[in-house]
Amino acid sequence: MDPSERPAVVFDNGTGYSKLGFAGNSEPSFTIPTVVAVNESFLDQSEQCSSANWLAQYNAGVMADLDFFIGDEALSHFKSSGxxxxxxxxxxxxxxxxxxxxxxxxxxxFNYLRCNPEEHYFLLTDSPVSTPESRECMGEIMFETFNVPGLYISVQSVLSLSAGFAYLKSLSEEDSEDSVSDMTGVVVDIGDGAPHIVPVVNGYVIGSSIKSFPLSGSDVTQFVMQLLQERGELLPPDDALDIARRVKETYCYTPSDIVKEFKKHDSKPSKYIKQWSAIKPKTGVPYTIDVGYERFLGPEIFFHPEMYSADFSTPLPELIDSCVQSAPIDTRRALYKVLSLSSANTSKNRK
Incomplete structure (x- = not known):
């Protein structure tokens, strides 16, 4: 069958998580951690085998190439086996x-989407500061290893802005092309690894005006874990970071006034303090931790970074303004009109 008659495969690979699916679907088929668990014993065998024993060395290398897992399966095998x-x-x-x-x-x-790569076009996302050599490697692997019939690599921020405009157009009662088709705006992309503020004009990234923000979603997780430990909550050492991440994803939000938020928590702690319950993986003993100020202090490092790091004090809003001001003067008005928030760390509820 002609690949154009099948939906394209979409891979959005991020530092923390990857989203896998098919074009045309309303949401990804899978969202999994971007990690790979590799069996070290086979790798060691391959290195230790003498050059004379080429068959044993070859077999160990083959097994090392076959015995690996990705995503949640990788985390599970890493925790359960040494x-x-x-x-x-x-x-x-x-x-x-x-x-x-x-x-x-x-x-x-092959294991998640269960498709034949030779029968689908592929869309891969890439960082706005990625090098041409990196894209060349992507193309080389896709064409030479998986033999894909077609490949398109796009900047994550441009795709995010495009999706936002498409959503606005679907909500618009009038099918007006001029209001949502210019694809101009500022994208704030805060992932788990490398946050960027990216200006996009008519679908093209203004590379010279891209701003990097040193604090990412993983820093919010670290800060939540630090706050919980400083308050005396007993987190299992092996799972402390994972618990902090789950607390962040479940309970964290962004307040409009941090001082008022402190007063609310102090006046009615029973109403605002949440409890996280889990079971210790090694002993099987259940435990509970209280989640209080961490709910709003975690995301607050984007607006008051000095709370987390003394090395950086410029808040996110100032960096966004600096990004727009560094763009060509005739594009600034249009850039100020549209601000698109991308990645899960920007989706904290506002209270």
Whole structure:
């Protein structure tokens, strides 16, 4: 069948999570951690085998290529067995381990989406500061390893803005092209690794005006964990970071006035303090922790970064303004009109 008659495969690979699915669907088919668990025992065997024993060395190498897991399965095997090591192919929004990235794509295609890559076009997302060499590696793997018939690589921020305009157009009663088709706006993309403020004009990124923000979703997680521990909550050491991440995703929000929020929590603690219950993985003993100020102090580091790090004090709103002011003067008015928030760390409820 002609690939154009099948839906394109979409991979949005981020530092923390990857979204896998097909074009045309309203949501991804899978959202999984961007990690790979590799069996170290086979890798060690391959390295230890003498060059004379080529067959044993070859077999160990083959098994190392076959025995790996990705996503939640990788985390599960890493925790339950000492044979596997955990690898993250993407750091700070950039692919730094192409062999591991290829394995991740392999499992994504054949084990998760269960499709034949030769029968689908592929759409991959990329960082706004990615290098041409990085895109060349993407194309090389996709065309030479998976033999895809067609590939398009787009900046995540442009796709996010495009989706926002498409949504606005679907809500508009009037089918007016001029109001939602210019694809101009500022995208605030705060992922788990490399946040950026990206100005987009008529669908094109203004590369010279991109601003980087040093605090990401992983920093919010670290800050929530730090606050819980400083308050005396007993978090299991092996799962402390995972608990903080779940607390962030479940309970955190952005208040309109942080002082009023403190007063509300102090006046009626029973109403605003939440409880997180879980079971210790090693002992099976249930435990409960209280979640209080952490609910709104975690995301607050985007607006008061000095709370978390003394090395950076410029809040996110000022950086957005600086981004627009550095763009060409004839585009600034249009950029100020549209602000698009992208990635899960920007979706905190406002109270």
């Amino acid at each position: 044979l596997y090591s955990l690898r993250s192919p993407i750091r700070h929004g950039q692919v730094n381990d192409w062999d591991t990235m290829e394995r991740f794509w392999q499992q994504s295609i």
